[in-house]
Amino acid sequence: MKAIIHQQIEGLDGLSYSDIDEPIVKSNQVKVQLKAAGMNRRDIAVTYRHGASDEPLVLGSDGAGVITEVGDSVDQWQVGDEVVINPGLGWKNISEAPPEGFEILGLPDDGTFAEYIVMDQDHVESKPAHLSWHEAGVLPLAALTAYRVLFTRGKVKKGDTVMLPGIGSGVLTYALKFAKAIGARVIVTSRSQSKLEKAKSLGAALAIDTNSDWNEVLKGEQVDLLVESIGRATFNKSLKIIRKGGTIVTFGSTTEDTVEIDIRHFFYGQFNLLGSTMGSAEEFRSMLAFVGQHNVKPEIDHMFNLEDYLEAFTYLKDTKNFGKIGFDIS
The missing domain is CATH 3.90.180.10 (Medium-chain alcohol dehydrogenases, catalytic domain)
Structure with missing residues (x-):
């Protein structure tokens, strides 16, 4: 063969x-x-x-x-x-x-x-x-990863605001579609204007430049769950944009893996930081059922x-x- x-x-x-x-x-x-x-x-x-x-x-x-x-x-x-x-x-x-x-x-x-x-x-x-x-x-792989990130680890629910920095990857496009399917509101970032436009066409409520001042552009927003997959280049921006008590789930990094954070800001903010990778056969079957139920492609x-x-x-x-x-x- x-x-x-x-x-x-x-x-x-x-x-x-x-x-x-x-x-x-x-x-x-x-x-x-x-x-x-x-x-x-x-x-x-x-x-x-x-x-x-x-x-x-x-x-x-x-x-x-x-x-x-x-x-x-x-x-x-x-x-x-x-x-x-x-x-x-x-x-x-x-x-x-x-x-x-x-x-x-x-x-x-x-x-x-x-x-x-x-x-x-x-x-x-x-x-x-x-x-x-x-x-x-x-x-299989990217959809399973997105499913576990959002539902098993992130506990996303209808009405939550989910932020996806660096939209465009397979996992994040699934995350966008899955979050929209259950009635969450989605914010995305990218350095590419064409990717921002594509994300908006798929239902993103807001699409902003990754290099912008997120706190300024998103003033008044309450980010409940942020899916971090970029790494050092955006991690501290992510930590400063989620609401107090909010959650970051990370499944990878496309920039440098090592990140320094302000630990005082972290514990005063009562933030949750969770890792995730792939998922179980049980979650794989649940993901397939979800995709079928919501007609996700x-x-x-x-x-x-x-x-x-x-x-x-x-x-x-x-x-x-x-x-x-x-x-x-x-």
């Missing part, structure tokens, strides 16, 4: 579009012919984390397709079922943090940037009927062919996307 693999050289230079053996199904597994696969910034990071001396690795965490083969003991699925991949391995139930041994598909296990993948039967779920293959293929920026992998990775690395990008494998 054809696949995007990483080997021998650190970074994007180690990527290639190659012929490799199709995976073999074991007793409790299903084989999925992938129709589409989504990209995440993690895929770029993996090209640096995957050692040059390690075995060749198929990248990718997101995917959707049709089951073409089932193992002997499989009782949940049959050939022809349309499924989405749950990329979180070893985290079954909602908990405060992932259990020991939790992994994400695409390192160390082979991922979804290929024509076929083999998964344990409990790591696939039925594809939401209202989604196209492209939409289903780019859903991913915001797709661009779909590439597998052979155009370098263009796709460069596009993502340069943060050109608004919403999700991925691969059309069908």
Whole structure:
């Protein structure tokens, strides 16, 4: 089969579009012919984390397709079922943090940037009927991350004001749509005017320049929940804009990870600071049900062919996307 693999050289230079053996199904597994696969910034990071001396690795965490083969003991699925991949391995139930041994598909296990993948039967779920293959293929990792950030960790509810600095990523576009679906009010920031306009078209109540004085521009606003994913460049601005007793949930950083804060301001403000990453299989199923109930569809920026992998990775690395990008494998 054809696949995007990483080997021998650190970074994007180690990527290639190659012929490799199709995976073999074991007793409790299903084989999925992938129709589409989504990209995440993690895929770029993996090209640096995957050692040059390690075995060749198929990248990718997101995917959707049709089951073409089932193992002997499989009782949940049959050939022809349309499924989405749950990329979180070893985290079954909602908990405060992932259990020991939790992994994400695409390192160390082979991922979804290929024509076929083999998964344990409990790591696939039925594809939401209202989604196209492209939409289903780019859903899993980012939508699950956004769902846990908002609902499990952030406890967002109708009427809350949610702020999303740096709108444009897959996770934040899902967060915008999920928050709007339950009746929250959403404020976004970006340095890109076109991304601000797109966010407003999706229902953002306010869209402001990331480099502006947030306290001045948002005077009178009460931010209940802020989703922080930029890091040092915005973290203290975020801490100064949320209401007293408000919450910041962070799931990553696109600038430097190390942040210094005024601890006196923090404890006087009675703020809540929470970390989050991915989510459990239980939350994945809840997210799929939520997406179906509210007819939420991913915001797709661009779909590439597998052979155009370098263009796709460069596009993502340069943060050109608004919403999700991925691969059309069908």
